[in-house]
Amino acid sequence: MPCDPDRLIAAISLANAGGAAILQLADNCTYSLSTVGVGAAANDGLPVITQPISIVGNNTSIVRAASAAAFRLFDVGVGGSLSLKGLTLNGGQVTATGTQGATGTEGGGAILVRAGGSLTVENTSVSRNAVLGAGAGGGAIANYGTAEIKTSNVTFNTSTGDGGGILNAGLLRLTDVNLTDDRSTAGNGGGLANAAGGNALLVRTTVSNDTAAGNGGGIFAAGGSITQVQDSEISEDTALGNGGGIFNLGAFTLLGSTVHRNDAITNGGGVYNNGQFVSEDSTVSDNTANQAGGGILNGAAGTLVLRRDEISRNSAGTTGGGIANLGGTISEIGTTVIDNSAVTGPGGIFSTTPLTVDAQSLAIRNRPSNCTAGVVPNCFG
16 A cells, blocks of 8 residues: 555545455555544544454554644444554544543544454554543553454553553453553553453563552552453552552452562552452562552452462561551462561561461561561461
8 A cells, every 4th residue: 555644544444335454554654644533533533443454564654643633543443343463553642521431532542442343453563642631541542342462562652541551441462562651640550451341361461661640550450350460570660559560459360470660659569459369470579669568468358369479579668568468368378478678567468367378388587577476377576
């Protein structure tokens, strides 16, 4: 296809009318969109995708022109299926009004996937897109349908609502993705916000250097969501509220992953859990909370299961450098809590209620003490 944005608009319109298409874009080309709503919805720079359409590039960019009015790039409608490969998506911007999920302004600075739509993204960079105004989120992508992203970068995106990088309220899979340097300026989930009803799977994915003004610097998981993170890294994220790396109110599983060097201005430097959280063969290390739970804070409604994990070198400004349990339920199996610190102690495990700890679990070398006396089994000093 020639390097002409008008030809791209026309080709998508023709594909929608014809039932399907594979569009091969020009190599080393930038398709610069300058007009909102041409053959599209009012907030879009391209026609709404209503059929199976694949767009393939090679060092090819689709961008909103710097001087153009605000609009997102792609809108996948009901029955639409969009596949993107070998592209850079840059500069999409939506000014949202109303609440998250409201018709017409559901967010998604670069891509909006509506319920009943599907998206596949491969070898693509989605960067420097934004959602402004109140309510909607997903600085790069807002997914209410089905989305799979693999071997791609989602970076330097911004949203005022939840999900500086991605907002998910549907079915989402990320594989070998860098979700980095994204920011929610007035909401939760600097990298990813998994909303109520959302089901998200992250495999070999890096969530790093993301920031949230609220909770969940890296990942925010709402009540009623399901999130699984496998063989992944959650690192150097910051929450101005709770949960520097992860904030969970739903059902969350962490498998073979690392949560390290995250920071929470309040509680839960690595993880803040007030839902159901299961961690296996993972490491929570070098995280910091200004208040309680340098590594993990488990709230009164939280159920936390740790199997063969290491909780190490975390620090808290008040208590529970490794783990702070504020009335919830914790079960430790073969887990080591080591070299953590807290200002007021204990540095290892603080708990207001008895825990279930097996004989293979250890709490050692924490400062100023290892655990709350008489509350944590198999823990001394």
